[in-house]
Amino acid sequence: MRTLASAVFALLALVLTAGALSAVWVDRNLVQxxxxxxxxxxxxxxxRFQAALSESLAAEVVGSAGLPEQIADVVEPIITDAASSxxxxxxxxxxxxxxxxLSHAITFAGVPESPGDPTPGALSLDLGPVARLVADTAGSSLxxxxxxxPDTTVDIGSFEGGALVRAVAETAGNWQLIALAAGICALLSLLTARRRGTTLALLGCGAMLIGLAGWVVAGFVPDAAVAAVGSSGLAQVxxxxxxxxxxxxxxxxxxxxIVAGGIAVGIGVVLRLTLDRRVRN
Incomplete structure (x- = not known):
C-alpha cells in the first residue's frame, strides 16, 4: 500500500512539475x-527582418500620405529612403x-485592437512607433x-479565440501554486516510500525526462510557428x-x-547504496 501511494504521489509530482515549468517559462518570457x-x-x-520592416513601412507611409500625383514622384523616393535608413x-x-x-499589450494584456474587439485573438505587431520615426524623418527632409x-498593426498569427490567450496568461500566472503542489507531492512520495533513495532517483529520472522533452520541443518550435502563421512578408520573417x-x-x-534531475538521481543512488550497506551491517 505504501509503495502504491508513493508511486501515485511521484506521478502527480512529475506531472505538476512539468506544468509548473511550462507555466513559469510562459509567464516570464511571454506574459510579462x-x-x-x-x-x-x-x-x-x-x-533580414530590417529589410522586411523597411519595405513594409515604406508602403504603409506612402499609402497613407495621400500625395497628389504632381509631387508623388518626388516625395515617394524620400519616404522610401527614410524607411530604408x-x-x-x-x-x-x-x-x-x-x-x-505595444504589441505585447495588444496580445497578452487584453488591450483591444479596435473599439469593437475587446478580446484579442492574434499575435499582432504594432509598428506605430517605428512608422512615426519614418514619417518624422521624411517630414524633416521635405x-x-x-x-x-492610421492602422500600423500587422497580424503575425491567429488563435482560435482571444479566450485562449487569456487562459494561458492566467494559468501561467499561477505557476507558484503549481510548483508548490508539485513539491508537496514529491515530499509525500518520499515520506511514504519504503526505499526513499530509489524513489528520489526515480523522481530525478522523471525530471530529466521532462527537461529532455523541453529540449526536443524547442527544436520543433520554429517549424511549427511558421506553419501556424501561414503568411508572407514581414509577418513571416x-x-x-x-x-x-x-x-x-x-x-x-x-x-x-536536466542537470537538476541528474543530481537527484545521483543523490538517490548514493542514499540507496548507503542504506543498503547499513542494513547489511
Whole structure:
C-alpha cells in the first residue's frame, strides 16, 4: 500500500512539475512585458527582418500620405529612403522597444485592437512607433508633415479565440501554486516510500525526462510557428525570428532541469547504496 501511494504521489509530482515549468517559462518570457521585450528585441537587429520592416513601412507611409500625383514622384523616393535608413537612426532602438511593448499589450494584456474587439485573438505587431520615426524623418527632409498610417498593426498569427490567450496568461500566472503542489507531492512520495533513495532517483529520472522533452520541443518550435502563421512578408520573417528565439530560450531553460534531475538521481543512488550497506551491517 505504501509503495502504491508513493508511486501515485511521484506521478502527480512529475506531472505538476512539468506544468509548473511550462507555466513559469510562459509567464516570464511571454506574459510579462519585460520578458517578451527581452526575448524579441534582438530581432530588431536582424538584417533580414530590417529589410522586411523597411519595405513594409515604406508602403504603409506612402499609402497613407495621400500625395497628389504632381509631387508623388518626388516625395515617394524620400519616404522610401527614410524607411530604408530608419534602422540606422539613433531613435530606432527606443522605437523598436516601444513597438514590442505595444504589441505585447495588444496580445497578452487584453488591450483591444479596435473599439469593437475587446478580446484579442492574434499575435499582432504594432509598428506605430517605428512608422512615426519614418514619417518624422521624411517630414524633416521635405519640410512638411507626413502623416502616420492610421492602422500600423500587422497580424503575425491567429488563435482560435482571444479566450485562449487569456487562459494561458492566467494559468501561467499561477505557476507558484503549481510548483508548490508539485513539491508537496514529491515530499509525500518520499515520506511514504519504503526505499526513499530509489524513489528520489526515480523522481530525478522523471525530471530529466521532462527537461529532455523541453529540449526536443524547442527544436520543433520554429517549424511549427511558421506553419501556424501561414503568411508572407514581414509577418513571416518576424514569426520565424521570434520562433527561433523561443526555441533557443526554451532549450537553455531545459538544460538546468536536466542537470537538476541528474543530481537527484545521483543523490538517490548514493542514499540507496548507503542504506543498503547499513542494513547489511
Amino acid at each position: 512585458e519585460q520578458g517578451f521585450v527581452a526575448l524579441a528585441a534582438p530581432l530588431g537587429d536582424d538584417p 530608419v534602422t540606422r537612426s539613433p531613435g530606432y532602438p527606443m522605437a523598436w522597444d516601444e513597438t514590442l511593448r 519640410g512638411i508633415d507626413v502623416p502616420v498610417p 518576424f514569426a520565424e525570428g521570434l520562433a527561433g528565439r523561443i526555441g533557443l530560450n526554451l532549450a537553455a531553460f531545459s538544460l538546468p532541469v
